Amino acid sequence: MDAFSDLIQLLHSYLGGHAFFPYLLIGTGVLFTLYLGFPQIRYFGHATRVLRGKYAKDDAPGDTSHFQALSTALSGTVGTGNIGGVALAIYFGGPAALFWMWVTAFFGMTTKFVEVTLSHKYREKTADGTMAGGPMYYMEKKLNMKWLAVIFAIATVVSSMGSGNMPQINNIAVGMNESFGIDKWITGAVLAVVLSMVIIGGIKRIAHFAEKVVPTMAAIYIIGALAVIFANLENIGPSFLSIFQNAFSGSAALGGFLGASFAYAMQRGVGRGLFSNEAGQGSAAIAHASARGKEPASEGMVSLLEPFIDTIVICTITGLVILSSGVWTEKHQNNFDRADMTYVQGSYSDKDAKNVNQLFHYLNTENEEDGGVKEFSGSINVQNGKAISNDFTLIAARSVAEDVTYYLNDEVYSGSIEIKDGKLSTEDVVVSGKSLVHSVKLTSEAFKRGFFGDWGQYIVSIGLLLFAFSTAIAWSYYGDRAMIYLFGEKSVLPYRIVYVSAFFLASIIDSSIIWDVALVTVAMMTIPNLVGILLLHKDMKQTVVKYWEHFDKNQSD
Structure with missing residues (x-):
């Protein structure tokens, strides 16, 4: 598993983790924002009217209403990115990461507008009478670049597993498990059965499910979040201040948090922002291609509401819960994931400024400037669960671990453990102690600091269940549309069987590795999609101009 994790990290370093990626993603949004004259501002009000069905025509081709298409797309984006993803961004980059999530969302509103408009414009009707659309269709039909369309479609299938499916059930x-003590495999098995029952019905059943679940799940989650925010109201101002103060300098060390550089915070904020709202990824364009309508730009305008709702509203609320509660700098008792653990040579303390500076460089520069910190290799003797050596430091979840205890088969362990290149290689030993936490664990801790007390964690569990499960349902549709493009309609059933199987398997796999897989697969879709829409910038502008000409003519008639 460590070798697989290393491979995923290597791939990520060349794709979404490379320095060019955030500039390509945000830069595309900036270019289209300027080129189209800030459509996310100018067309926002019009988009809400289209969404309400003010201009809808019953004879328009398509499978779903504007609201159903938006709900389906939102069910695909409003998921673990809003609960676990925001927490992960803050865990990595501190408050500064939230600023870069906002930037990604603002310009992503335009990117989403562009990719959905073009996908709706070049959609096709399949043999069963339903619509199929997405970036692969405009890549082939308009750009005559079938090879790029195939790359995107393959990436969509892989990403449906790596970002839409596996992180959700995990x-x-x-x-x-943490809230109700339910074994992970039981949750995975039950929901895998429900998932299979929903996705068999295709886009119409998925859309009906989404339009009922999305508003409900948002209401439950926001009520719970506001209970924390109002309980910590005095910290809201300082939280906002820290976001803007750290935006261009990186986040300083605080408590157990060892700090994050500007580049690291920006990269993680952009990456989490993309994972949350998927603007630029091209995935939601597949759902919007099913919407009834004759004017592609009208559906594009509806779609620009997605990043606003998903990131600027819901992710901000999650971020304020985490920052105002202060849990993101605190160490919490937990069992450490092996992928989160690194043993380094020497004794380090986060109470020592010099040590903090050394560890900061080690964690934020990928060993290029490690501040003298070296990975530990060798044997460590353990007696009654405690290591009897002080020539190493355990870094767990990017923090100095405290009160570390070793267990084997639920009993305190005595013996020796082997460390190779900083990683624990002894099998079956469980390491427990206090460290920073991330993802869902961090959000759950934050929700305990509100008016509902410990009951707040159950709101996270319920919200996560609804958010993440609806995301997995939406992504099954994206994947099967890509499979139809690649191999025809006969490939849909085998794909769905694999999809449901992967959904169950991911419920019992190390969560850190799942998130790493998601980072890679998201970039695999995003890069070819951004290339495609940049090449079609003139087509996009002509489509928008044509829309307003038709709209003005119809209004005057």
Whole structure:
């Protein structure tokens, strides 16, 4: 598993983790924002009227209403990115990461507008009478670049597993286990059955499910979040201040948090922002292609509401809960994931300024400037669960671990453990102690600091269940549309079987590795999609101009 994790990290370093990626993503949004004259501001009000069905025509081709298409797309984006993803961004980059999530969302509103408009414009009707659309169709039909369309479609299938499927059930299973003590495999098995029952019905059943679940789940989650925010109202101002103060300098060390550089915070904020709202990824364009309508730009305008709702509203609320409660700098008792643990040579303390500076460089520069910190290799003797050596430091979840205890088969362990290149190689030993936490665990801790007390964690569990499960349902549709493009309609059933199987399997796999897989697969879709829409910038502008000409003519008639 460590070798697989290393491979995923290597791939990520060349894709979403490379320095060019955030500039490509945000830069595309900036270019289209300027080129189209800030459509996310100018068309916002019009988009809400289209969404309400003010201009809808019953004879328009398509499978779903504007609201159903938006709900389906939102069910695909409002998920673990809003609960676990925001927490992960703050865990990595501190308050500064939230600023870069906002930037990604603001310009992502335009990117979403562009990719959905073009996908709706070049959609096709399949043999069963339903609509199929997405970036692969405009890549082939308009750009005559079938090779790029095939790359995107393959990436969509892989990403449906790596970002739409596996992280969702993994976080649900963790949340249900921690809140209710339900075994992860039981959660995975039950929801896998329900998932299969919903996705068999295709886009119409998925859309009906989404339009009922999305508003409900948002209301439950926001009520719970506001209970924390109002309980910590005096910290809201300082929280906002820290976001803007750290935006261009990186986040300083605070409590158990060892700090994050500007580049690291920006990269993580952009990456989490993309994972949350998927603007630029091209995935939601597949759902919007099913919407009834004759004017592609009208559906594009509806879609620009997605990043606003998903990131600027819901992710901000989650971020304020975490920052105002202060849990993000605190160490919490937990069992450490092996992927989160690194043993380094020497004794380090986060109470020592010099040590903090050394560890900061080690954690934020990927060993290029490690501040003298070296990974530990060798044997460590353990007696009654405690290591009897002080020539190493355990870094767990990017923090100095405290009160570390070793267990084997639920009993305190005595013996020796082997460390190779900083990683624990002794099998079956469980390491427990105090460290920072991330993802769903961090959000759950934050929700305990409100008016509902410990009951707040159950709101996270319920919200996560609804958010993440609806995301997995939406992504099954994205994947099967990509499979139809690649191999025809006969490939849908085998894909769905694999999809449901992967959904169950991911419920019992290390969560850190799942998130790493998601980072890679998201970038695999995003890069070819951004290339495609940049090449079609003139087509996009002509489509918008044509829309307003038709709209003005119809209004005057």
